[in-house]
Amino acid sequence: MSIKALKGFKDILPDEVGLWQMIEGKARDIFQRYGFEEIKVPILEKTELFVRTIGESTDIVEKEMYTFADRNGASITMRPEGTASVIRSYIENGLYVRGSVQRLYTIGPMFRHERPQKGRLRQFHQMSVEVLGSEQAMLDAEVMAMAWLLLQEIGLKASLEINSLGCPACRPSYKEALQSFVKERIAYLCEDCKRRSDANPLRVLDCKSDNCQDQYTSAPSIIEHLCEDCSQHFAAAKQGLDLLGVPYSVNPSMVRGLDYYTRTAFELITTELGAQGAIGAGGRYDGLVKQLGGPDVPGIGFAMGIERLVMLLGQKEKRASKTGLDLFLVTPGEAAYEKGFQLLQTLRILGVRAMTDHEGRSMKNQMKQANKQQARFVLILGDNELESRVVVLKDMLSGEQETVALSMDFENWAAAIKEKII
Ligand code: ATP
Ligand code: MG
Numbered sequence: 175m176s177i178k179a180l181k182g183f184k185d186i187l188p189d190e191v192g193l194w195q196m197i198e199g200k201a202r203d204i205f206q207r208y209g210f211e212e213i214k215v216p217i218l219e220k221t222e223l224f225v226r227t228i229g230e231s232t233d234i235v236e237k238e239m240y241t242f243a244d245r246n247g248a249s250i251t252m253r254p255e256g257t258a259s260v261i262r263s264y265i266e267n268g269l270y271v272r273g274s275v276q277r278l279y280t281i282g283p284m285f286r287h288e289r290p291q292k293g294r295l296r297q298f299h300q301m302s303v304e305v306l307g308s309e310q311a312m313l314d315a316e317v318m319a320m321a322w323l324l325l326q327e328i329g330l331k332a333s334l335e336i337n338s339l340g341c342p343a344c345r346p347s348y349k350e351a352l353q354s355f356v357k358e359r360i361a362y363l364c365e366d367c368k369r370r371s372d373a374n375p376l377r378v379l380d381c382k383s384d385n386c387q388d389q390y391t392s393a394p395s396i397i398e399h400l401c402e403d404c405s406q407h408f409a410a411a412k413q414g415l416d417l418l419g420v421p422y423s424v425n426p427s428m429v430r431g432l433d434y435y436t437r438t439a440f441e442l443i444t445t446e447l448g449a450q451g452a453i454g455a456g457g458r459y460d461g462l463v464k465q466l467g468g469p470d471v472p473g474i475g476f477a478m479g480i481e482r483l484v485m486l487l488g489q490k491e492k493r494a495s496k497t498g499l500d501l502f503l504v505t506p507g508e509a510a511y512e513k514g515f516q517l518l519q520t521l522r523i524l525g526v527r528a529m530t531d532h533e534g535r536s537m538k539n540q541m542k543q544a545n546k547q548q549a550r551f552v553l554i555l556g557d558n559e560l561e562s563r564v565v566v567l568k569d570m571l572s573g574e575q576e577t578v579a580l581s582m583d584f585e586n587w588a589a590a591i592k593e594k595i596i
Contacts, residue, residue, distance in 0.1 A: 229433025315414025
């Protein structure tokens with residue numbers, strides 16, 4: 175029996191890779207326009223890092239982490255998200271010394287042991303963006319506007335939902351109000367919500383069960399419990415979005431699935447992916463860096479799931495994702511093949527995307543391969559051409575062809591060919 179990939183782990187095949195590259199390329203371009211720098215952090219971390227940041231009674235920590243004992247018995251976890259690792263690195267490497275505000279992004283795989291479905295995998299990929307060192311509400315608006323622009327530029331529509339989760343000063347009073355609301359309905363709730371109603375009542379609002387969500391429609395709103403500072407901060411963030419012309423709606427029951435959020439929280443949602451409609455989410459986490467042993471600096475960030483973006487784009491249009499060849503070298507004949515092999519290397523050194531056939535197939539077959547690979551030009555060099563020191567250059571779009579002299583000064587000759595085709 176052949177070996178299959180693990181459940182929830184997916185190959186990204188060549189036909190799909192073009193979309194991935196387009197999305198990641200766009201993201202890097204836009205992040206740079208907003209002054210972000212890339213950081214690459216490890217996939218494995220000490221388990222404690224995620225337990226302390228994401229929170230004990232969250233779905234991720236309770237049931238989704240890939241946690242192992244390594245060969246020395248230490249508990250390690252494959253990162254389920256990017257923020258914790260980026261902050262760990264920020265503290266460990268003293269990145270705050272480089273400047274009071276750090277804008278960082280990272281792109282890579284994340285791991286969560288969830289039930290695999292369309293748009294929900296066990297290994298998935300996120301673009302994760304963090305700003306550390308500023309609590310200005312305009313920054314919240316700027317970060318949301320950047321996420322918004324990215325979706326616009328890759329051609330997707332999503333709605334932006336925002337909320338404020340308050341701060342350690344005002345959240346306790348909301349927690350209390352929510353807790354007594356939940357207790358009144360406890361008999362109708364799922365086991366997770368029953369348990370969480372004591373330890374972490376805010377988490378219940380994040381429950382995926384429709385039944386529980388029906389119960390929560392009349393839950394008290396956190397917005398009405400915000401302290402003066404948080405209220406002003408939220409108003410300023412909304413005003414920032416207005417200034418930038420980014421449309422949004424306020425969703426007072428959105429609490430996000432991680433414990434570390436404070437103040438602004440947001441989600442980017444599409445109706446096109448059913449239950450997997452969240453394509454990106456984030457928020458402020460003002461106490462997190464300090465909690466992990468770093469300086470007391472505020473932060474804000476978001477993560478976008480690349481699989482969901484790819485799915486949405488794939489549904490909309492089947493884009494040709496072929497990278498495309500500039501040239502296919504057709505070399506029927508032994509002597510021609512050998513010269514062609516050298517020519518090919520020279521062309522590639524000059525930056526031409528070129529291929530040839532190594533199997534000694536017929537001219538007709540090689541032309542077919544050139545077609546299949548969508549080569550823009552074909553260069554024909556058979557033994558006859560070699561003898562007469564010429565090649566035939568065919569434009570595959572127009573069908574026109576010309577005979578070009580073949581010089582044995584490969585470098586100059588290849589440069590001249592490159593001039594003609596790129
Ligand atoms: P969901 O509510 O769909 O479980 P989440 O709140 O757990 O999402 P976050 O932790 O905020 O998601 O991650 C940000 C983004 O990462 C999501 O909006 C989504 O696009 C993507 N994402 C999260 N989990 C998965 C997964 N298992 N498979 C694919 N993409 C995912
Ligand atoms: Mg989730």
